[in-house]
Amino acid sequence: MNSHPEFVPGFLELLTVLPEEVSNYKIAARPERRRQFEKELTSQMEVALSTLTACLHINELKEQVLEAFASWLRLKHRIPGSVLASHPLVLTALSSLHSEILSEASVNVISELIHYSAAGSSGGATVNMPLIQVIVPQIMSLKAHLTDSSKDEEDVKAIDRLFADMGDSYVELIATGSDESMLIVHALLEVASHPEYDIASMTFNFWHSLQVILTKRDSYISFGNEASAEAERSRRFQVFRSAYESLVSLVSFRVQYPQDYQDLSLEDLKEFKHTRYDLACCSSSTLTESVMLIAVADVLIDAASVLGGDATLKILYIKFVEGVACCGNKHNEWRPAEAALFCIRAISTYVSVVEAEVMPQVMALLPKLPQQPQLLQTVCLTIGAYSKWFDAASSDPSILASVLSILTSGMSTSEDTAAAAALAFRHICDDCRKKLCGYLDGLYNVYRTAVNGEGSLKVSAEDSLHLVEALSMVITELRQDDAKKALEMLCLPVVTPLQEIINQGPEILQKKHPRDLTVHIDRFAYIFRYVNHPEAVADAIQRLWPIFKAIFDIRAWDMRTMESLCRACKYAVRTSKRFMGITIGAILEEIQGLYQQHQQPCFLYLSSEVIKIFGSDPSCASYLHNLIEALFKRTTCLLTSIEEFTSRPDVADDCFLLASRCIRYCPQLFIPSSVFPSLVDCSMIGITVQHREASNSILTFLSDIFDLAKSCKGEEFLSVRDSVIIPRGASITRILIASLTGALPSSRLETVTYALLALTRAYGVRSLEWAKESVSLIPLTALAEVERSRFLQALSEAASGVDVNATMAPVEELSDVCRRNRTVQEIVQGALKPLELNRVLVL
Numbered sequence: 157m158n159s160h161p162e163f164v165p166g167f168l169e170l171l172t173v174l175p176e177e178v179s180n181y182k183i184a185a186r187p188e189r190r191r192q193f194e195k196e197l198t199s200q201m202e203v204a205l206s207t208l209t210a211c212l213h214i215n216e217l218k219e220q221v222l223e224a225f226a227s228w229l230r231l232k233h234r235i236p237g238s239v240l241a242s243h244p245l246v247l248t249a250l251s252s253l254h255s256e257i258l259s260e261a262s263v264n265v266i267s268e269l270i271h272y273s274a275a276g277s278s279g280g281a282t283v284n285m286p287l288i289q290v291i292v293p294q295i296m297s298l299k300a301h302l303t304d305s306s307k308d309e310e311d312v313k314a315i316d317r318l319f320a321d322m323g324d325s326y327v328e329l330i331a332t333g334s335d336e337s338m339l340i341v342h343a344l345l346e347v348a349s350h351p352e353y354d355i356a357s358m359t360f361n362f363w364h365s366l367q368v369i370l371t372k373r374d375s376y377i378s379f380g381n382e383a384s385a386e387a388e389r390s391r392r393f394q395v396f397r398s399a400y401e402s403l404v405s406l407v408s409f410r411v412q413y414p415q416d417y418q419d420l421s422l423e424d425l426k427e428f429k430h431t432r433y434d435l436a437c438c439s440s441s442t443l444t445e446s447v448m449l450i451a452v453a454d455v456l457i458d459a460a461s462v463l464g465g466d467a468t469l470k471i472l473y474i475k476f477v478e479g480v481a482c483c484g485n486k487h488n489e490w491r492p493a494e495a496a497l498f499c500i501r502a503i504s505t506y507v508s509v510v511e512a513e514v515m516p517q518v519m520a521l522l523p524k525l526p527q528q529p530q531l532l533q534t535v536c537l538t539i540g541a542y543s544k545w546f547d548a549a550s551s552d553p554s555i556l557a558s559v560l561s562i563l564t565s566g567m568s569t570s571e572d573t574a575a576a577a578a579l580a581f582r583h584i585c586d587d588c589r590k591k592l593c594g595y596l597d598g599l600y601n602v603y604r605t606a607v608n609g610e611g612s613l614k615v616s617a618e619d620s621l622h623l624v625e626a627l628s629m630v631i632t633e634l635r636q637d638d639a640k641k642a643l644e645m646l647c648l649p650v651v652t653p654l655q656e657i658i659n660q661g662p663e664i665l666q667k668k669h670p671r672d673l674t675v676h677i678d679r680f681a682y683i684f685r686y687v688n689h690p691e692a693v694a695d696a697i698q699r700l701w702p703i704f705k706a707i708f709d710i711r712a713w714d715m716r717t718m719e720s721l722c723r724a725c726k727y728a729v730r731t732s733k734r735f736m737g738i739t740i741g742a743i744l745e746e747i748q749g750l751y752q753q754h755q756q757p758c759f760l761y762l763s764s765e766v767i768k769i770f771g772s773d774p775s776c777a778s779y780l781h782n783l784i785e786a787l788f789k790r791t792t793c794l795l796t797s798i799e800e801f802t803s804r805p806d807v808a809d810d811c812f813l814l815a816s817r818c819i820r821y822c823p824q825l826f827i828p829s830s831v832f833p834s835l836v837d838c839s840m841i842g843i844t845v846q847h848r849e850a851s852n853s854i855l856t857f858l859s860d861i862f863d864l865a866k867s868c869k870g871e872e873f874l875s876v877r878d879s880v881i882i883p884r885g886a887s888i889t890r891i892l893i894a895s896l897t898g899a900l901p902s903s904r905l906e907t908v909t910y911a912l913l914a915l916t917r918a919y920g921v922r923s924l925e926w927a928k929e930s931v932s933l934i935p936l937t938a939l940a941e942v943e944r945s946r947f948l949q950a951l952s953e954a955a956s957g958v959d960v961n962a963t964m965a966p967v968e969e970l971s972d973v974c975r976r977n978r979t980v981q982e983i984v985q986g987a988l989k990p991l992e993l994n995r996v997l998v999l
Contacts, residue, residue, distance in 0.1 A: 157211075164217060171204060172224040175231050184977035187969050188942070198233040205235075209244050222249055222261035229268040232277040237284030240269070246287075250294045263314045266291065267321050274325035281329055288326070295322055296339060302346045316347045316355050323362035331369040333395035341399050349406050353448055356410075360455050363403060367458040370396060393462060400459040404471045404499075407452050412495040413530060453502040465506030466514070472499045473514045476521070483526055490528045497534045504541035509548035516549075523558060529569055533576040536566040540580030543587040556591060559584065564602060567613045574614040578606075578622040585626035589633045596630060600645060603627050607649045607679065617675045624679045628686035639689040643696055646687070650679045651700065658706050665710045673707065674720040681720070685727040694735035697728040701739055708746050712754040722747075722758035726765045733769055740766065744779060748786050755794060760810035763787060764817045771821030772868070781825045784818060787811075788831035792838045798845060798991055805847035812839065812853035819860045820867050827864070827873040833880045836861070840884065843891050844899040844990050851904060855911045858888070862914035885919060889926035890933075894990035896967065897934075897974035898981040909967050913954045920955045927951050933987045938980045943973050 157164050177183065178194045185193070197204075205228065211221045225245045240246050249265035269291055273284035281288060298315050301307050323330065323344050330337040348363075350356045369375050370392055376385035418425070460468040479493030500518065507515065519542075522535050539546075539559055546556065563584070566577030585592055585599070592599060603623045606615040615623065624646075631642045654676050657665055680700070684693050697704075704721060711717045725743055729736060744766060747759040763783060770776040791811045795801055801808050815835055818826035826832060839854045864870040864877050881888070891899075892912045900908060916923045931944050950966035974984040 161214070164211060164214065165220065168208075168211065168217060168220045168224050171208065172220070172227045175227045178231065184980070186940070186943070186973050186976065188940075194231065198231055201228065201231070201233045201235065204228055205243070205245060212244060212248055218248065218252075219259055219261040221245070222252075222259065222265050225249070226261065226264040226268045229265070229272050232272060232275050234278055237273060237279070237287035240272075240284075241286040241290045246290070250290070253294060253298060260314065263318060266295070266318060270318070270321045270325045281326065288329075292322065292326075292336075292340075295319065296343065299343050299346070302343065302350075312350075313355055316350065316358055319343050319347050320358035320362065323359060324365065327362060327365045328369060331366055331375070331392065333392045338395070338399075341396070345399060345402055345406065348403060353410060356407075357448070357451055360451055363400075363455055364458050366396070367461050371461050396462060400462045401467075401471060404456065404459045404463075404468055405475075407455050408472060408475050408499045409492075409495060411449055411452050411498050412491045449498075452499075456499055456502045457506065460503040460506035465503050466508055466511050468503050469500065469507050469511065469514050472496055472503070473518060476500065476518065480521055480525065483531075488526065490526060490531045493525065494531045494534050497531075497538050501534065501538040501541045504538075504545075507542070507545065509544050511545065512549065515542065515545055519555065519559075522562060527565065527569060529573050532566050532569055533573045536563055536573060536576040536580045539563065540576075540583035543580075543583035546584060547588045547591065553591075556584075556588065556595070560595070560598070560602075567602070567606065567615050568611075569614070571614050571616060575616065575619045578615050578619040582622040582626040582629075586629050589630045592630050593633050596642065599627055599630060603646075604649050621678065621682050624682040625686050628683050632686070632688040634689075636689060636691065639687070640692045640695065643683070643687055643689070643692045646683055647680070647696060647700070650676050650683070651703065654703055654707075658703060662710050665706070670714055670716040670720075673711070673717050677707075677717070677720040677724050681724040681727050684724060684731055688731065690732045690735045693728055694732035694737065694739070697725075697732065698737070698739045701742060705742070705746060708750060712750045712756070715756060715758075718754075718756045719758045722756075722762040726762050729762075729765050729769055734773075740770070741779060744783055748783055751787055752790055755790065755804075755807055757806035757810040760787060760791075760807070760814050764810070764814045767814065767817045767821050771818070771825070777822075777825060780822060781829070784822075784826060785829060785831055787814070788829075788835055792831065792834045795838050795842060798841060801842040801845040801850065802847070805845065805850040808842055808845065808850040809847070809853045812850075812857040815857045816853070816860045819857075819864065819870070823864065823867055823870050823873055827870075827876050832876075836880055836884060840888060840891060844895055846900070848904070851900060852907055855904075855907045859911045859914045862911070862918040865918075882919070882922070885915070885923065886926045886929060889915065889923065890930040890988055891990045893927065893930045894985060894988035896971050897984045897988070898971075899985060899988075899990045902971060902975065905968065905971055909964065910960070912967075913951070913960055913963065916951050916955045917957075924948065924952055924955060930988065934974070934984050935987060938983045938987075939970070939973060943970060946970075 157167065175197055178190065178197065205225070208221050208225055208228075211217055222245070245265070246269065249262040249269075252259045252262040253266070269287065272278050273287045273291065274281050278284065295318050298318070301312060301315050302319075304312070319340075322340060326337075326340070330340055344359045344362060348356050348359045370389075373385075376389050379385040379388050456468065456472075473496075476493060476496035479491075479496045482489040482492045522539070525531055525535060539562065546559065560581075563577040563581050566573040566580075568574070581602075602613075603626075605611045606613045606620050606623050627646055631639050631646060634642055654673070657668060657672070684697065687693055704725070707717065707721055711721075729740065729743075744763070747762060750756070751759045766783075767780065770780060788811070791807060794804060795808055795811070815826070835857075839857055842850065842854050843858075845851050845854070860867070861877060861881065864874060889912070892908060892915070895908045896905065896912065912927075916927070919926075928948060931939065931947065934944075946966040947970045950963040954960065954963045973980075975981050
């Protein structure tokens with residue numbers, strides 16, 4: 157290299173790339189070869205680092221040398237921390253931190269050193285303390301740059317990244333609360349205060365990890381007895397209290413509505429509003445503003461976990477009061493008050509339900525806020541979030557009346573505020589249901605107006621379901637006789653428009669748009685689900701059955717309407733149970749007949765609910781047996797090829813969900829039936845269907861068969877099961893192994909593996925022979941003998957009762973090896989032929 161310096165850059169590039177290839181899964185290497193390659197590299201670590209050190213004297217290549225060093229550090233080879241602490245490569249990286257132009261390569265090296273020094277594979281922080289003691293002071297010396305406005309923005313971001321990495325990696329050391337660790341904490345607070353969210357948020361993971369360590373009881377086991385552990389816990393909480401108090405103040409402003417939020421695209425604005433509306437359902441959001449809302453809410457929860465909800469509330473209340481003052485200034489600035497309320501809502505589950513100092517003041521201010529739509533939406537959502545507080549803390553009826561007035565106002569302002577108000581209305585009625593029984597007439601008027609679309613309320617049909625649920629939960633608290641009358645009143649605005657449509661004759665009913673029917677039927681589903689008075693619901697469904705039957709008879713072709721109607725019937729069955737009386741027989745007779753002509757999947761899932769409730773009832777055995785026979789016979793005639801499974805995945809999904817229910821709740825009716833062998837054959841055809849839910853239902857069905865001994869009364873029918881499964885065992889095993897090795901996506905690996913292991917546990921040595929036959933079909937060019945043996949050994953261990961988790965690695969390796977590239981996968985599938993001879997007819 158000295159005689160040919162022009163080759164050195166290329167050589168350094170090779171040294172950089174080699175360690176990266178260990179984790180490059182685009183290369184179709186076998187797992188064993190990948191492990192071997194990593195060992196080869198780590199065995200040459202000293203040689204590589206010596207070579208890189210020798211190149212340091214070439215100044216223009218110093219950055220490339222450091223990039224190569226960072227690449228080798230990612231291998232996490234056990235180089236002692238004491239050796240690295242004085243290594244020329246480390247010292248070079250550290251010294252460049254203070255150069256005018258901060259080298260990206262040196263930052264990458266130090267970041268990798270931080271991760272390396274804390275990694276368990278390299279011995280952890282205790283072993284690598286000499287290295288840590290060199291790194292930390294050097295990074296801490298950069299603290300002044302965090303607030304240096306003259307510093308280049310990218311340099312500041314790189315320094316912030318080092319502090320964040322240090323916090324994340326050394327969080328367990330920092331959690332001890334030593335004086336040295338608090339210096340790091342204060343530096344991380346400065347990073348958190350950076351005006352740029354992307355920089356400030358680098359610290360958010362640290363605050364969460366620290367909170368977990370501080371609040372987890374296991375963190376204090378080493379302190380011996382309970383008293384010592386509690387004393388240490390209290391000390392640490394006290395040490396970090398001020399840091400988390402500062403954090404609350406630093407992050408709360410970040411959730412303000414952006415000034416230009418109305419300039420967002422329609423799609424982004426919708427996502428932003430939805431995130432503000434329902435944080436819990438938006439964890440997968442990608443919009444920057446939405447991600448920020450979720451992240452800040454999580455940080456506030458971390459702070460509340462350490463400080464306590466009541467203490468966090470006090471800090472946020474100060475922000476809220478400041479925001480309320482802004483509402484009264486000449487600019488009528490509502491955004492600070494809305495942001496503070498958003499934060500108060502975010503910590504609602506951590507605030508004590510008997511908090512009596514701040515919450516009454518917060519709630520007293522709410523009616524005084526301007527009726528600005530975005531602010532009113534958050535006001536309504538905050539009321540809903542504190543519904544349990546209203547129930548526990550509110551002895552004054554006027555408070556609930558004031559809250560209901562705000563929510564009614566919200567329902568009249570805009571669609572967004574109406575959605576928030578309807579949701580809050582549901583929460584209030586859920587948690588304050590006993591207190592609200594005396595307000596039933598007023599609640600009913602709001603409900604009737606919204607459902608009928610009368611007056612000024614802007615509640616959408618979808619959001620009106622919150623009101624249906626709300627009234628249903630209040631009615632649940634009434635006495636039986638009062639509940640029956642209230643339920644009739646609740647059903648009246650729903651049944652009237654349906655009755656009017658039916659009275660116009662079959663032709664009109666046939667032509668109606670599905671939405672004209674489902675908007676009302678869905679409300680019945682909510683009523684039957686949430687009015688927990690079985691007899692009252694049973695009476696209601698009996699009275700309504702003529703209407704339901706008319707819709708069943710005329711609209712059986714309409715999937716959307718049938719799904720809605722079956723959902724309503726399902727909840728009626730679930731709530732009423734054995735009070736259903738003759739109505740359940742009429743429902744089953746209806747769907748059993750209609751399914752022969754209109755194979756609606758919802759008929760199957762309604763039947764699943766019936767099996768769950770009535771499957772073990774001897775008095776129902778006859779008509780349930782007829783139901784099972786009729787539904788499964790028709791379904792197996794439909795699903796005769798993988799193409800049929802692909803075109804009817806919902807039928808397949810619900811069919812095999814129903815079959816699993818039969819195994820669990822009425823094996824005495826299902827296993828000895830004539831349809832059981834046909835359904836097993838049918839499942840073999842459909843195992844490799846690509847539709848996720850259908851495939852999972854089929855695999856679960858097979859697993860339930862193999863685990864039959866675990867089900868109620870299942871052991872009685874093992875001989876019947878064996879007479880069906882054993883003749884098909886070799887084919888089932890072959891198809892399952894084909895599914896493991898590429899016939900199904902790798903995301904189904906766990907479900908397929910469980911089915912295969914359940915088969916192995918059920919049939920022991922015989923199943924091992926089936927597996928051996930199957931893997932022997934795979935050519936050695938695709939699957940080596942050692943990989944084959946390791947897989948069969950894992951199955952053997954599973955058959956002998958070894959924990960399933962212990963056998964997963966060889967199964968996953970078989971899957972990886974056979975999927976390593978398309979050519980290999982095609983060879984394996986061509987050998988196993990999962991789509992051939994799937995259906996083995998046994999005479």
